[in-house]
Amino acid sequence: MQFGFTEEDERFRAEARAWLGAHADHTREDRRAWERALGGAGWIGLGWPESGYGNRTATLTQQVVWAEEYARSAAPPRCGHIGENLLAPTLLAHGTAAQKSRFLPPIATGEELWCQGYSEPDAGSDLAGVRTTAVRDPDGTHYRVTGQKIWTSLAHEADWCFVLARTDTGARRHHGLSFLLVPMDQPGRIEVRPIRQMTGTSDFNEVFFDGARARVEHVVGGEGAGWRVAMSLLGYERGVSTLAMQIGFAQELGKVVRTALDTGAADDPVLRDLLVRQWAELRTMRWNALRALGGTGRTRRTGEAGEAGAAGEAGAPSVAKLLWAGWHQRLGELAMRVRGAAASAGPADWSPAAPYELDELQHLFLFTRAETVYGGSDQIQRTIVAERVLGLPREPKG
Template sequence: MSDEAFRIEVREWLAANLTDEPRGTGGIGRENEAFGQRLAFARKLAAAGWTTLAWPVTHGGRGAPLSRQVVFHEEYARSGAPGRVDHIGTTMVGPTLIDHGTPEQQRRFLPALAAVGELWCQGYSEPGAGSDLAGLTTRARLDGDRWIITGQKVWTSLAHHADWCFVLARTAPPPPGGHRSAGLSYLLVPMRQPGVTVRPIRQLTGDSEFNEVFFDDAETEAGLVVGEPGQGWAVAMATLAYERGAATVGQQVGFQRDLADLVVVARRTGAVDDPALRDRLTRASIDLTVLRAHTLRALTEELPASPSVIKLLWTRWRQGLGELAMDVLAAGPADPADVERWQRYFLFSRADTIYGGSNEIQRGIIADRVLGLPRR
């Protein structure tokens, strides 16, 4: 089958199976929206084999090449299908276990991940260790056949829905003169137990998709450490790399739809008659084309520090579109629904340059790995 024939297959399946209930819901800054309907649709995707498109056939996936992964994510975004509720599990945890998990861990977790039978969240950031992740203070000690975990995580997306959390915790002190990342372990921790408390964080948008998570002598089995104890940093970095794969192309299709919608609003408010605003709308379209071209090149050529470059490009683009939207709305009378949507977009986009590794950290990675500049 050619990639174009595959594109038709994806498009036809989505047209036949996507109903109006979850269409257009969820996404960046709207993770709580229509959650039940989105979960049901994710399980429908799973039953058809779409959620594990990139997984190897030996682990229940389709083993699709990168080109078909890109096609799927493009068509998914174009169809208006809802934001995925299973992306942390199928895009991050699944590939991590396939590459770094034990056979026992794979047998235990991969079938439920593939079926969207269990939902996951990420236990990395802490109040004093966000971008400086190696400075985390959550600790875990082995007590017989159990790990006992104590500490706090923050900005944990969808923790209030999650069944499991992959937690980076310190299990041993770093060696003298060694990097602080030594001694960290990657643990798989059940969320529904007495030692775990989840508290929502209210955002500027009024929503609360992020959470604080407290571990007070929470437990998990001794065998649920991925990789060797104390060597979890490499596993944690691999998980982040899986997150920034072909799905980013679909994300950019969503950006294109956002821009097209803003142009419609600009016509309603008369903003397109302002040469400066019209120029900014045009520039946003050009920049998005450049972002897509760079992303496709980075995915196929494995350019150094490319995830950091892409993160810098898309976060500044989205923040710029949010700022532009405020000026478009100010150009003339606007529909209340447009005002609500674009105010939410603007407010949430302020966080884009912070979460997922702040832009300052991304620039440091580029300076170190690409430019060879000395570290401070």
């Protein structure tokens, strides 16, 4: 497999690098303004299989170029990626013409932000167990959504939420579910509560729906097709984002290595061996991601059907998640080991009212504790690979 970059790709790289170099210092406090800047320059929606919504499309290799250059530029974190990378491809595959015309342009221009309403307190990895309901109003124009979602990234900033809800309350498991587009600006009907993490930050939220309204024409794929649409959406997380993530991983590994040199921990042959292993495993992850992308074809765009290795492609995101989540977690542990006693966080008089400040490596360690759980636990990922790729018998359902 050869995954190289053409002269056209390198011209695209030069354009991306120049634009990011001129704009990446954009204020980090105004994340919406940064999304609008990206959209105005045509950098949102590169991976969509269609243009014409204010976006431009790019080949797979150009998508990799953009993702890597973005990571290298230290540009502000994205807050529009859920709409761009998850909802938009889903609408392009399953949405009506009216839904595409209404929702894709504001995503492409960075004007509207989205969050994902999937997980619930009793339905995290078991997504078919959702209890949130959506009942039609008597006039038939709206649904009333009632229930609770949890671990909802960016809910406190989002304008819209795509919600998996039960429209047939008599159905069980994955039957009777629908995929609804729900506006978040509904005071008294939607409450967002940030979840405070042990890092001191609040990246996730609880969301409570109390009769929130969603228009009937904003059901994607039709009533009762929610499971099919939801599973399709989960398949849009591809290796392009994994490669970009690895740029950040390499930067973090470099900081850990420099810390080991500064503290003298690199003189310990055991720690030195672990650092080398982290470097080697990161290189292996990159080759694995390139191999997976190479199998999809050089010009493939997100959402297009492929002919080669459907089963293997179905398991590729799970393999990638298993690799990077475990690797990143071990890096966080190693970061603390090379720091020694200085890794201990916080003063003796710490209290919730006056939380301590974490440095970058301490934050890395604490946040990565969750990475083998969120986005599908290691057990779930291994089950997907076993059943969908290796063809092993399905796990018995309790």
